[in-house]
Amino acid sequence: METNTSVKAVNQPSATRQVKARANKKVPVNWRDAFWGYILIAPAFIFIIGFTFIPVIGAFGISLTKWDLLSQAEFIGFDNYQRIFSDNVATKTLLNTFYYTFVSVPLGIIISLLLASLLNQKIRGLAIFRTFYYLPVISSTVAVSMIFRWVLDSQYGMLNGGLAIFGISPIPWLTDPAWAMPAVILVTVWRSLGFNMLVLLAALQDVPKELHEAAAMDGATAFHKFFYVSIPLITPAIFFVTMTSLINSFQSFDLVYNMTQGGPARATSLIGYYLWEQAFKYLNMGYGAAIAFVLFFFILVITFVQWVLRRKWVFGEE
Protein backbone atom coordinates (compact mmCIF):
# COMPACT_ATOMS: atom_id res chain seq x y z
CA MET A 1 0.00 0.00 0.00
CA GLU A 2 2.77 2.32 0.99
CA THR A 3 4.64 1.78 -2.27
CA ASN A 4 1.49 2.21 -4.28
CA THR A 5 0.92 5.68 -2.98
CA SER A 6 4.55 6.66 -3.32
CA VAL A 7 4.71 5.42 -6.90
CA LYS A 8 1.60 7.42 -7.64
CA ALA A 9 3.11 10.46 -6.00
CA VAL A 10 6.13 10.12 -8.27
CA ASN A 11 4.12 9.53 -11.41
CA GLN A 12 1.53 12.19 -10.91
CA PRO A 13 3.61 15.32 -11.49
CA SER A 14 5.10 13.91 -14.68
CA ALA A 15 1.63 12.99 -15.92
CA THR A 16 0.30 16.47 -15.26
CA ARG A 17 3.42 17.92 -16.83
CA GLN A 18 2.76 15.90 -19.96
CA VAL A 19 -0.80 17.13 -20.09
CA LYS A 20 0.42 20.66 -19.54
CA ALA A 21 3.06 20.29 -22.24
CA ARG A 22 0.44 19.13 -24.69
CA ALA A 23 -1.77 22.06 -23.76
CA ASN A 24 1.17 24.40 -24.13
CA LYS A 25 1.58 23.59 -27.78
CA LYS A 26 -1.58 25.47 -28.52
CA VAL A 27 -0.40 28.57 -26.67
CA PRO A 28 1.19 30.95 -29.18
CA VAL A 29 4.91 31.55 -28.68
CA ASN A 30 5.66 34.57 -26.57
CA TRP A 31 8.68 35.82 -28.50
CA ARG A 32 9.71 38.20 -25.76
CA ASP A 33 10.09 35.25 -23.37
CA ALA A 34 11.60 33.09 -26.07
CA PHE A 35 14.23 35.72 -26.76
CA TRP A 36 15.28 35.67 -23.12
CA GLY A 37 15.30 31.90 -23.18
CA TYR A 38 17.82 31.86 -26.02
CA ILE A 39 19.96 34.56 -24.39
CA LEU A 40 20.10 32.71 -21.09
CA ILE A 41 21.11 29.35 -22.53
CA ALA A 42 23.59 30.95 -24.94
CA PRO A 43 26.72 30.89 -22.71
CA ALA A 44 26.34 27.23 -21.70
CA PHE A 45 25.26 26.33 -25.24
CA ILE A 46 28.33 27.90 -26.87
CA PHE A 47 30.78 26.09 -24.58
CA ILE A 48 29.04 22.73 -24.73
CA ILE A 49 28.62 22.81 -28.50
CA GLY A 50 32.10 24.24 -29.06
CA PHE A 51 34.06 21.93 -26.78
CA THR A 52 32.00 18.73 -26.72
CA PHE A 53 29.53 18.46 -29.57
CA ILE A 54 31.62 19.73 -32.48
CA PRO A 55 34.81 18.00 -31.20
CA VAL A 56 33.05 14.63 -31.36
CA ILE A 57 32.41 15.18 -35.06
CA GLY A 58 35.94 16.54 -35.45
CA ALA A 59 37.40 13.50 -33.68
CA PHE A 60 35.65 11.22 -36.15
CA GLY A 61 37.08 13.23 -39.03
CA ILE A 62 40.57 13.02 -37.52
CA SER A 63 40.19 9.26 -37.05
CA LEU A 64 39.98 8.91 -40.85
CA THR A 65 43.37 10.55 -41.34
CA LYS A 66 47.06 9.99 -40.83
CA TRP A 67 48.26 13.11 -39.07
CA ASP A 68 51.31 13.85 -36.93
CA LEU A 69 50.48 17.59 -36.46
CA LEU A 70 53.74 18.55 -38.18
CA SER A 71 52.79 17.71 -41.75
CA GLN A 72 49.46 17.88 -43.61
CA ALA A 73 46.75 15.44 -42.54
CA GLU A 74 46.31 12.67 -45.10
CA PHE A 75 42.91 11.02 -45.65
CA ILE A 76 43.18 7.24 -45.32
CA GLY A 77 39.56 6.15 -44.79
CA PHE A 78 39.04 3.42 -42.21
CA ASP A 79 42.64 2.21 -42.16
CA ASN A 80 43.12 3.32 -38.56
CA TYR A 81 40.22 1.15 -37.43
CA GLN A 82 41.62 -1.84 -39.32
CA ARG A 83 45.00 -1.19 -37.78
CA ILE A 84 43.55 -1.70 -34.29
CA PHE A 85 42.87 -5.35 -35.07
CA SER A 86 46.31 -6.07 -36.48
CA ASP A 87 48.08 -4.14 -33.70
CA ASN A 88 49.10 -6.66 -31.04
CA VAL A 89 49.49 -4.01 -28.38
CA ALA A 90 46.01 -2.67 -29.13
CA THR A 91 44.42 -6.11 -28.80
CA LYS A 92 46.32 -6.73 -25.57
CA THR A 93 45.14 -3.32 -24.37
CA LEU A 94 41.52 -4.17 -25.14
CA LEU A 95 41.78 -7.48 -23.28
CA ASN A 96 43.46 -5.72 -20.36
CA THR A 97 40.64 -3.19 -20.25
CA PHE A 98 38.03 -5.94 -20.11
CA TYR A 99 39.96 -7.77 -17.41
CA TYR A 100 40.31 -4.55 -15.41
CA THR A 101 36.67 -3.50 -15.84
CA PHE A 102 34.92 -6.80 -15.29
CA VAL A 103 36.87 -7.57 -12.14
CA SER A 104 37.03 -4.12 -10.53
CA VAL A 105 33.43 -3.03 -11.16
CA PRO A 106 31.55 -6.04 -9.69
CA LEU A 107 34.04 -6.31 -6.84
CA GLY A 108 33.67 -2.62 -6.01
CA ILE A 109 29.88 -2.76 -6.09
CA ILE A 110 29.53 -5.92 -4.00
CA ILE A 111 31.82 -4.62 -1.27
CA SER A 112 30.18 -1.19 -1.21
CA LEU A 113 26.73 -2.78 -1.08
CA LEU A 114 27.85 -4.82 1.91
CA LEU A 115 29.25 -1.72 3.63
CA ALA A 116 26.15 0.32 2.82
CA SER A 117 23.84 -2.28 4.31
CA LEU A 118 26.00 -2.51 7.43
CA LEU A 119 25.77 1.27 7.78
CA ASN A 120 22.02 1.15 7.25
CA GLN A 121 21.50 -0.30 10.74
CA LYS A 122 21.36 1.74 13.92
CA ILE A 123 25.08 2.43 13.87
CA ARG A 124 26.87 4.94 16.02
CA GLY A 125 29.45 7.16 14.35
CA LEU A 126 27.84 7.03 10.91
CA ALA A 127 29.30 10.45 10.04
CA ILE A 128 32.81 9.34 11.01
CA PHE A 129 32.62 6.15 8.95
CA ARG A 130 31.27 8.15 6.02
CA THR A 131 34.14 10.62 6.24
CA PHE A 132 36.79 7.91 6.36
CA TYR A 133 35.38 6.00 3.40
CA TYR A 134 35.05 9.19 1.40
CA LEU A 135 38.64 10.39 1.82
CA PRO A 136 39.99 8.28 -1.08
CA VAL A 137 37.19 9.54 -3.33
CA ILE A 138 38.07 13.22 -3.02
CA SER A 139 41.85 12.78 -3.16
CA SER A 140 43.49 13.25 -6.53
CA THR A 141 44.32 10.15 -8.54
CA VAL A 142 47.88 11.37 -8.95
CA ALA A 143 48.45 11.60 -5.19
CA VAL A 144 46.72 8.24 -4.69
CA SER A 145 48.99 6.70 -7.33
CA MET A 146 52.09 8.03 -5.60
CA ILE A 147 50.92 6.85 -2.19
CA PHE A 148 50.16 3.39 -3.52
CA ARG A 149 53.46 3.06 -5.34
CA TRP A 150 54.91 3.36 -1.85
CA VAL A 151 52.28 1.18 -0.15
CA LEU A 152 52.79 -1.54 -2.78
CA ASP A 153 56.58 -1.36 -2.80
CA SER A 154 57.64 -5.00 -2.70
CA GLN A 155 60.48 -4.52 -0.22
CA TYR A 156 59.42 -1.71 2.11
CA GLY A 157 55.72 -1.28 1.31
CA MET A 158 53.00 -1.26 3.95
CA LEU A 159 50.89 -3.92 2.25
CA ASN A 160 53.61 -6.56 2.09
CA GLY A 161 54.55 -5.57 5.63
CA GLY A 162 50.96 -6.25 6.71
CA LEU A 163 50.79 -9.53 4.79
CA ALA A 164 54.04 -10.66 6.42
CA ILE A 165 52.20 -10.71 9.76
CA PHE A 166 50.07 -13.52 8.31
CA GLY A 167 53.16 -15.30 7.04
CA ILE A 168 52.63 -14.30 3.40
CA SER A 169 55.90 -13.77 1.57
CA PRO A 170 56.44 -10.44 -0.26
CA ILE A 171 54.42 -10.00 -3.46
CA PRO A 172 56.10 -8.14 -6.36
CA TRP A 173 52.97 -6.01 -6.92
CA LEU A 174 54.15 -3.49 -9.49
CA THR A 175 57.15 -5.29 -10.94
CA ASP A 176 55.61 -8.62 -11.95
CA PRO A 177 53.32 -8.58 -15.04
CA ALA A 178 50.97 -11.07 -13.39
CA TRP A 179 50.58 -8.99 -10.22
CA ALA A 180 50.43 -5.50 -11.71
CA MET A 181 46.80 -5.70 -12.85
CA PRO A 182 45.53 -7.05 -9.52
CA ALA A 183 47.40 -4.16 -7.88
CA VAL A 184 45.74 -1.58 -10.14
CA ILE A 185 42.35 -3.22 -9.52
CA LEU A 186 42.97 -3.14 -5.78
CA VAL A 187 43.61 0.62 -5.84
CA THR A 188 40.60 1.21 -8.10
CA VAL A 189 38.28 -0.68 -5.77
CA TRP A 190 39.77 1.08 -2.74
CA ARG A 191 39.03 4.44 -4.34
CA SER A 192 35.52 3.63 -5.56
CA LEU A 193 34.07 2.25 -2.33
CA GLY A 194 33.20 5.60 -0.71
CA PHE A 195 31.19 6.99 -3.60
CA ASN A 196 29.33 3.78 -4.41
CA MET A 197 28.62 3.18 -0.74
CA LEU A 198 27.16 6.65 -0.25
CA VAL A 199 24.85 6.39 -3.26
CA LEU A 200 23.67 2.92 -2.20
CA LEU A 201 23.25 3.99 1.42
CA ALA A 202 21.10 6.94 0.37
CA ALA A 203 18.91 4.54 -1.61
CA LEU A 204 18.70 2.03 1.25
CA GLN A 205 17.64 4.77 3.63
CA ASP A 206 14.73 5.57 1.33
CA VAL A 207 13.33 2.03 1.54
CA PRO A 208 10.16 2.42 3.64
CA LYS A 209 10.54 0.89 7.12
CA GLU A 210 6.98 -0.42 6.92
CA LEU A 211 7.97 -2.84 4.17
CA HIS A 212 10.58 -4.46 6.37
CA GLU A 213 8.15 -4.63 9.28
CA ALA A 214 5.51 -6.21 7.06
CA ALA A 215 8.04 -8.72 5.75
CA ALA A 216 9.17 -9.52 9.30
CA MET A 217 5.54 -10.17 10.28
CA ASP A 218 5.36 -12.69 7.47
CA GLY A 219 8.39 -14.40 8.96
CA ALA A 220 11.08 -13.10 6.62
CA THR A 221 14.65 -13.38 7.89
CA ALA A 222 17.14 -10.53 7.63
CA PHE A 223 18.60 -12.34 4.64
CA HIS A 224 15.24 -12.51 2.89
CA LYS A 225 14.45 -8.91 3.70
CA PHE A 226 17.72 -7.82 2.14
CA PHE A 227 17.39 -9.82 -1.07
CA TYR A 228 13.63 -9.64 -1.63
CA VAL A 229 12.76 -6.21 -0.24
CA SER A 230 15.80 -3.92 -0.20
CA ILE A 231 17.64 -5.04 -3.34
CA PRO A 232 14.66 -4.77 -5.73
CA LEU A 233 13.86 -1.32 -4.37
CA ILE A 234 17.37 0.03 -4.81
CA THR A 235 18.02 -1.35 -8.32
CA PRO A 236 17.97 2.19 -9.81
CA ALA A 237 20.85 3.14 -7.51
CA ILE A 238 22.70 -0.09 -8.32
CA PHE A 239 22.30 0.65 -12.03
CA PHE A 240 23.56 4.19 -11.57
CA VAL A 241 26.61 3.02 -9.66
CA THR A 242 27.32 0.29 -12.23
CA MET A 243 27.12 2.75 -15.10
CA THR A 244 29.43 5.32 -13.53
CA SER A 245 31.93 2.64 -12.54
CA LEU A 246 31.93 1.06 -16.00
CA ILE A 247 32.40 4.36 -17.77
CA ASN A 248 35.15 5.44 -15.35
CA SER A 249 37.05 2.20 -15.73
CA PHE A 250 36.85 2.20 -19.53
CA GLN A 251 38.40 5.67 -19.54
CA SER A 252 40.92 5.13 -16.78
CA PHE A 253 44.14 7.02 -17.46
CA ASP A 254 45.48 8.90 -14.43
CA LEU A 255 46.03 5.81 -12.30
CA VAL A 256 47.96 3.66 -14.77
CA TYR A 257 49.90 6.64 -16.08
CA ASN A 258 51.20 7.48 -12.62
CA MET A 259 51.44 4.02 -11.09
CA THR A 260 52.69 1.74 -13.86
CA GLN A 261 53.00 3.61 -17.18
CA GLY A 262 51.04 0.71 -18.64
CA GLY A 263 53.76 -1.76 -17.62
CA PRO A 264 55.42 -3.98 -16.76
CA ALA A 265 55.44 -5.62 -20.20
CA ARG A 266 52.17 -3.87 -21.16
CA ALA A 267 50.33 -5.75 -18.40
CA THR A 268 48.38 -2.64 -17.32
CA SER A 269 48.03 -0.86 -20.64
CA LEU A 270 44.36 0.28 -20.76
CA ILE A 271 42.45 1.92 -23.63
CA GLY A 272 42.60 5.37 -22.03
CA TYR A 273 46.34 5.05 -21.59
CA TYR A 274 47.10 3.61 -25.04
CA LEU A 275 45.07 6.35 -26.66
CA TRP A 276 47.10 9.02 -24.91
CA GLU A 277 50.32 7.22 -25.81
CA GLN A 278 49.48 7.03 -29.52
CA ALA A 279 48.17 10.59 -29.79
CA PHE A 280 50.48 12.55 -27.52
CA LYS A 281 53.63 10.47 -27.16
CA TYR A 282 53.95 9.26 -30.78
CA LEU A 283 51.79 12.05 -32.30
CA ASN A 284 49.57 9.57 -34.19
CA MET A 285 46.50 11.81 -33.96
CA GLY A 286 44.44 9.78 -36.43
CA TYR A 287 45.13 6.43 -34.79
CA GLY A 288 44.55 7.93 -31.35
CA ALA A 289 41.19 9.32 -32.44
CA ALA A 290 40.19 5.92 -33.86
CA ILE A 291 40.98 4.27 -30.52
CA ALA A 292 38.95 6.98 -28.80
CA PHE A 293 36.01 6.12 -31.02
CA VAL A 294 36.26 2.43 -30.18
CA LEU A 295 36.10 3.49 -26.52
CA PHE A 296 33.09 5.67 -27.30
CA PHE A 297 31.44 2.72 -29.05
CA PHE A 298 31.86 0.53 -25.95
CA ILE A 299 30.32 3.21 -23.76
CA LEU A 300 27.37 3.60 -26.13
CA VAL A 301 26.81 -0.17 -26.13
CA ILE A 302 26.90 -0.28 -22.33
CA THR A 303 24.52 2.67 -22.12
CA PHE A 304 22.14 0.98 -24.52
CA VAL A 305 22.29 -2.39 -22.74
CA GLN A 306 21.66 -0.81 -19.36
CA TRP A 307 18.78 1.20 -20.82
CA VAL A 308 17.14 -2.00 -22.09
CA LEU A 309 17.80 -3.88 -18.85
CA ARG A 310 16.50 -0.96 -16.85
CA ARG A 311 13.12 -1.19 -18.51
CA LYS A 312 12.99 -4.88 -17.65
CA TRP A 313 14.36 -4.97 -14.14
CA VAL A 314 14.24 -1.70 -12.40
CA PHE A 315 11.42 -1.33 -9.96
CA GLY A 316 8.99 1.48 -10.62
CA GLU A 317 9.81 1.95 -14.29
CA GLU A 318 7.76 0.59 -17.13
Place this chain on the structure above:
Amino acid sequence: MLNKTASLDTYNRNRLLIKFLSYFVLTAGAALMVMPFLWSVATSFKNAKDVFTTSPFQIAFPPDFSAYNEMLERVDFVRYATNTFIVAGLITLGQLFTCSLSGYAFAKIRFPGRDAIFLIFLSTLMVPAAVTLIPNFIIMRSFQLLDTLTALVLPFLGSAYGTFLMRQYYLTFPDELTDAAKLDGCNPFTFYLRILLPNSKPILATLGLLTFQAFWNDFQWPLIVINSESNRTLQVGLSYLRNEHYINWPLLMAASVLTTLPIIVLFLLAQKQLVQSVKLSGIK
Protein backbone atom coordinates in the same frame (compact mmCIF):
# COMPACT_ATOMS: atom_id res chain seq x y z
CA MET B 1 7.70 -21.09 28.47
CA LEU B 2 11.24 -22.21 28.99
CA ASN B 3 11.55 -22.68 25.26
CA LYS B 4 10.38 -19.19 24.57
CA THR B 5 12.90 -17.48 26.83
CA ALA B 6 15.63 -19.64 25.36
CA SER B 7 14.77 -18.60 21.82
CA LEU B 8 14.57 -14.98 22.95
CA ASP B 9 18.03 -15.39 24.40
CA THR B 10 19.47 -16.76 21.18
CA TYR B 11 17.64 -13.99 19.30
CA ASN B 12 19.30 -11.34 21.46
CA ARG B 13 22.63 -13.08 21.29
CA ASN B 14 22.41 -13.18 17.47
CA ARG B 15 21.56 -9.50 17.34
CA LEU B 16 24.49 -8.68 19.54
CA LEU B 17 26.77 -10.81 17.39
CA ILE B 18 25.56 -9.07 14.21
CA LYS B 19 26.11 -5.66 15.81
CA PHE B 20 29.58 -6.64 16.91
CA LEU B 21 30.49 -8.04 13.49
CA SER B 22 29.11 -4.93 11.78
CA TYR B 23 31.24 -2.61 13.88
CA PHE B 24 34.23 -4.86 13.37
CA VAL B 25 33.93 -4.92 9.56
CA LEU B 26 33.17 -1.20 9.31
CA THR B 27 36.07 -0.26 11.56
CA ALA B 28 38.50 -2.55 9.75
CA GLY B 29 37.36 -1.06 6.44
CA ALA B 30 37.71 2.50 7.71
CA ALA B 31 41.22 1.67 8.92
CA LEU B 32 42.12 0.35 5.46
CA MET B 33 40.81 3.60 3.97
CA VAL B 34 42.85 5.85 6.23
CA MET B 35 46.05 3.89 6.73
CA PRO B 36 47.66 4.67 3.35
CA PHE B 37 47.17 8.38 4.09
CA LEU B 38 48.57 8.11 7.60
CA TRP B 39 51.52 6.17 6.29
CA SER B 40 52.26 8.77 3.64
CA VAL B 41 52.13 11.52 6.28
CA ALA B 42 54.46 9.53 8.55
CA THR B 43 56.86 8.94 5.65
CA SER B 44 56.85 12.61 4.71
CA PHE B 45 58.25 13.45 8.14
CA LYS B 46 61.30 11.25 7.72
CA ASN B 47 64.47 11.92 5.85
CA ALA B 48 65.58 9.93 2.85
CA LYS B 49 68.07 7.90 4.89
CA ASP B 50 65.84 6.85 7.80
CA VAL B 51 62.88 5.88 5.69
CA PHE B 52 64.01 2.29 5.14
CA THR B 53 65.36 1.69 8.63
CA THR B 54 62.89 3.20 11.11
CA SER B 55 59.57 1.51 11.84
CA PRO B 56 56.85 2.51 9.37
CA PHE B 57 54.54 4.70 11.46
CA GLN B 58 57.21 6.11 13.72
CA ILE B 59 57.70 9.86 13.55
CA ALA B 60 60.73 11.46 15.17
CA PHE B 61 60.15 14.18 17.69
CA PRO B 62 60.47 17.01 16.79
CA PRO B 63 59.26 16.05 13.29
CA ASP B 64 61.80 16.12 10.51
CA PHE B 65 60.73 18.68 7.90
CA SER B 66 63.66 18.05 5.59
CA ALA B 67 61.52 16.36 2.93
CA TYR B 68 59.19 19.37 2.79
CA ASN B 69 62.11 21.81 2.67
CA GLU B 70 63.82 19.86 -0.07
CA MET B 71 60.65 19.68 -2.12
CA LEU B 72 59.95 23.40 -1.83
CA GLU B 73 63.53 24.06 -2.91
CA ARG B 74 63.39 21.72 -5.85
CA VAL B 75 60.01 22.67 -7.39
CA ASP B 76 57.99 25.86 -7.40
CA PHE B 77 55.18 24.39 -5.35
CA VAL B 78 53.63 27.76 -4.52
CA ARG B 79 53.42 28.57 -8.20
CA TYR B 80 51.74 25.22 -8.95
CA ALA B 81 49.25 25.77 -6.14
CA THR B 82 48.44 29.30 -7.34
CA ASN B 83 47.91 28.06 -10.92
CA THR B 84 45.66 25.25 -9.72
CA PHE B 85 43.67 27.61 -7.55
CA ILE B 86 43.18 30.10 -10.37
CA VAL B 87 42.16 27.44 -12.89
CA ALA B 88 39.79 25.51 -10.59
CA GLY B 89 38.37 28.78 -9.21
CA LEU B 90 37.66 30.33 -12.62
CA ILE B 91 36.07 27.14 -13.94
CA THR B 92 33.88 26.93 -10.84
CA LEU B 93 32.69 30.53 -11.10
CA GLY B 94 32.14 30.18 -14.83
CA GLN B 95 30.12 27.00 -14.50
CA LEU B 96 28.00 28.38 -11.68
CA PHE B 97 27.14 31.33 -13.90
CA THR B 98 26.45 29.51 -17.19
CA CYS B 99 24.70 26.54 -15.60
CA SER B 100 22.39 28.55 -13.36
CA LEU B 101 21.36 30.70 -16.34
CA SER B 102 20.70 27.78 -18.67
CA GLY B 103 19.15 25.66 -15.90
CA TYR B 104 16.72 28.49 -15.21
CA ALA B 105 15.84 28.91 -18.89
CA PHE B 106 15.24 25.17 -19.37
CA ALA B 107 13.11 24.96 -16.23
CA LYS B 108 11.02 28.10 -16.38
CA ILE B 109 11.03 29.80 -19.77
CA ARG B 110 9.15 28.55 -22.84
CA PHE B 111 10.85 28.86 -26.19
CA PRO B 112 10.67 26.91 -29.44
CA GLY B 113 13.15 24.02 -29.59
CA ARG B 114 13.70 24.01 -25.83
CA ASP B 115 13.27 20.28 -25.33
CA ALA B 116 15.35 19.43 -28.40
CA ILE B 117 18.23 21.64 -27.22
CA PHE B 118 18.01 20.17 -23.73
CA LEU B 119 18.26 16.71 -25.26
CA ILE B 120 21.40 17.77 -27.13
CA PHE B 121 22.83 18.98 -23.80
CA LEU B 122 22.04 15.66 -22.14
CA SER B 123 23.43 13.63 -25.03
CA THR B 124 26.85 15.20 -24.47
CA LEU B 125 26.91 13.56 -21.02
CA MET B 126 27.59 10.27 -22.77
CA VAL B 127 30.68 11.57 -24.54
CA PRO B 128 33.79 10.35 -22.74
CA ALA B 129 36.48 12.97 -22.13
CA ALA B 130 38.89 10.75 -24.08
CA VAL B 131 37.02 11.44 -27.32
CA THR B 132 37.20 15.24 -27.07
CA LEU B 133 40.83 15.20 -25.91
CA ILE B 134 42.44 15.20 -29.36
CA PRO B 135 40.10 17.68 -31.13
CA ASN B 136 40.19 20.10 -28.18
CA PHE B 137 43.97 19.93 -28.18
CA ILE B 138 43.90 20.84 -31.87
CA ILE B 139 41.43 23.67 -31.22
CA MET B 140 43.73 25.12 -28.55
CA ARG B 141 46.68 24.73 -30.85
CA SER B 142 44.97 26.62 -33.67
CA PHE B 143 44.07 29.44 -31.27
CA GLN B 144 47.73 29.39 -30.15
CA LEU B 145 46.59 28.83 -26.59
CA LEU B 146 48.72 25.76 -25.87
CA ASP B 147 50.77 26.07 -22.70
CA THR B 148 48.52 28.80 -21.22
CA LEU B 149 46.19 28.74 -18.22
CA THR B 150 43.43 29.99 -20.55
CA ALA B 151 43.54 26.65 -22.35
CA LEU B 152 42.96 24.91 -19.03
CA VAL B 153 39.87 26.98 -18.25
CA LEU B 154 38.14 27.63 -21.57
CA PRO B 155 36.83 24.16 -22.55
CA PHE B 156 35.12 23.65 -19.19
CA LEU B 157 33.10 26.84 -18.77
CA GLY B 158 29.84 25.15 -19.76
CA SER B 159 28.56 21.91 -18.28
CA ALA B 160 25.66 19.71 -19.27
CA TYR B 161 25.70 18.04 -15.87
CA GLY B 162 25.61 21.38 -14.06
CA THR B 163 22.78 22.58 -16.29
CA PHE B 164 20.83 19.43 -15.53
CA LEU B 165 21.40 19.81 -11.79
CA MET B 166 20.30 23.46 -11.78
CA ARG B 167 17.26 22.72 -13.95
CA GLN B 168 16.11 19.99 -11.57
CA TYR B 169 16.42 22.46 -8.71
CA TYR B 170 14.56 25.28 -10.46
CA LEU B 171 11.74 22.95 -11.50
CA THR B 172 10.72 22.85 -7.83
CA PHE B 173 10.25 26.65 -7.77
CA PRO B 174 6.57 27.61 -8.06
CA ASP B 175 5.52 29.10 -11.41
CA GLU B 176 3.56 31.74 -9.53
CA LEU B 177 6.86 33.30 -8.50
CA THR B 178 7.88 33.82 -12.12
CA ASP B 179 4.44 35.11 -13.06
CA ALA B 180 4.31 37.56 -10.16
CA ALA B 181 7.75 38.90 -11.05
CA LYS B 182 6.65 39.34 -14.64
CA LEU B 183 3.64 41.37 -13.52
CA ASP B 184 5.98 43.55 -11.49
CA GLY B 185 7.85 44.34 -14.68
CA CYS B 186 10.90 42.15 -13.97
CA ASN B 187 12.58 40.82 -17.09
CA PRO B 188 13.92 37.25 -16.82
CA PHE B 189 17.46 38.42 -16.18
CA THR B 190 16.60 40.78 -13.33
CA PHE B 191 14.39 38.03 -11.92
CA TYR B 192 17.38 35.70 -12.08
CA LEU B 193 19.65 38.20 -10.34
CA ARG B 194 17.26 39.43 -7.65
CA ILE B 195 15.15 36.41 -6.81
CA LEU B 196 16.53 33.20 -8.25
CA LEU B 197 20.22 33.50 -7.34
CA PRO B 198 19.69 34.50 -3.70
CA ASN B 199 17.42 31.49 -3.35
CA SER B 200 19.82 28.99 -4.91
CA LYS B 201 22.65 29.14 -2.40
CA PRO B 202 22.53 25.48 -1.32
CA ILE B 203 22.57 24.08 -4.86
CA LEU B 204 25.23 26.58 -5.96
CA ALA B 205 27.40 25.56 -3.02
CA THR B 206 26.99 21.89 -3.92
CA LEU B 207 27.73 22.34 -7.62
CA GLY B 208 30.59 24.71 -6.81
CA LEU B 209 32.29 22.28 -4.45
CA LEU B 210 31.89 19.40 -6.84
CA THR B 211 33.36 21.40 -9.72
CA PHE B 212 36.22 22.85 -7.69
CA GLN B 213 37.22 19.45 -6.37
CA ALA B 214 37.06 17.88 -9.84
CA PHE B 215 39.28 20.50 -11.44
CA TRP B 216 41.69 20.75 -8.51
CA ASN B 217 42.36 17.06 -9.17
CA ASP B 218 42.19 17.19 -12.97
CA PHE B 219 45.28 15.69 -14.53
CA GLN B 220 45.10 14.51 -18.13
CA TRP B 221 44.13 17.76 -19.83
CA PRO B 222 46.76 19.90 -18.01
CA LEU B 223 49.35 17.18 -18.71
CA ILE B 224 48.70 17.43 -22.43
CA VAL B 225 48.29 21.19 -22.74
CA ILE B 226 50.98 22.53 -20.40
CA ASN B 227 54.64 22.46 -21.32
CA SER B 228 56.53 25.08 -19.32
CA GLU B 229 57.19 24.54 -15.65
CA SER B 230 55.74 27.90 -14.62
CA ASN B 231 52.29 26.92 -15.93
CA ARG B 232 52.09 23.52 -14.29
CA THR B 233 49.23 22.64 -11.98
CA LEU B 234 49.76 20.72 -8.74
CA GLN B 235 48.79 17.36 -10.21
CA VAL B 236 51.11 17.74 -13.19
CA GLY B 237 53.93 18.97 -10.96
CA LEU B 238 53.42 16.05 -8.61
CA SER B 239 53.43 13.63 -11.51
CA TYR B 240 56.77 14.96 -12.80
CA LEU B 241 58.38 14.24 -9.42
CA ARG B 242 57.96 10.57 -10.24
CA ASN B 243 60.12 10.78 -13.35
CA GLU B 244 63.34 10.23 -11.48
CA HIS B 245 65.61 7.25 -11.46
CA TYR B 246 66.00 7.23 -7.75
CA ILE B 247 62.71 7.67 -5.91
CA ASN B 248 62.93 9.89 -2.86
CA TRP B 249 59.91 8.55 -0.96
CA PRO B 250 59.71 11.16 1.83
CA LEU B 251 59.83 13.93 -0.76
CA LEU B 252 57.21 12.28 -2.96
CA MET B 253 54.95 11.74 0.05
CA ALA B 254 55.44 15.33 1.23
CA ALA B 255 54.32 16.58 -2.19
CA SER B 256 51.34 14.19 -2.18
CA VAL B 257 50.31 15.32 1.29
CA LEU B 258 50.47 19.01 0.38
CA THR B 259 48.57 18.46 -2.87
CA THR B 260 45.76 16.56 -1.16
CA LEU B 261 45.50 18.54 2.05
CA PRO B 262 43.56 21.58 0.72
CA ILE B 263 40.85 19.37 -0.78
CA ILE B 264 40.58 17.26 2.38
CA VAL B 265 40.22 20.39 4.53
CA LEU B 266 37.58 21.72 2.14
CA PHE B 267 35.75 18.40 2.33
CA LEU B 268 35.78 18.33 6.12
CA LEU B 269 34.42 21.88 6.21
CA ALA B 270 31.71 21.26 3.65
CA GLN B 271 30.80 17.62 4.16
CA LYS B 272 27.09 18.31 4.15
CA GLN B 273 27.14 19.74 0.63
CA LEU B 274 29.23 16.89 -0.72
CA VAL B 275 27.02 14.24 0.80
CA GLN B 276 24.06 16.12 -0.64
CA SER B 277 25.70 16.18 -4.06
CA VAL B 278 26.08 12.40 -4.02
CA LYS B 279 22.40 12.04 -3.27
CA LEU B 280 21.53 14.44 -6.08
CA SER B 281 23.71 12.58 -8.55
CA GLY B 282 22.12 9.33 -7.44
CA ILE B 283 18.71 10.62 -8.44
CA LYS B 284 19.88 11.09 -11.97
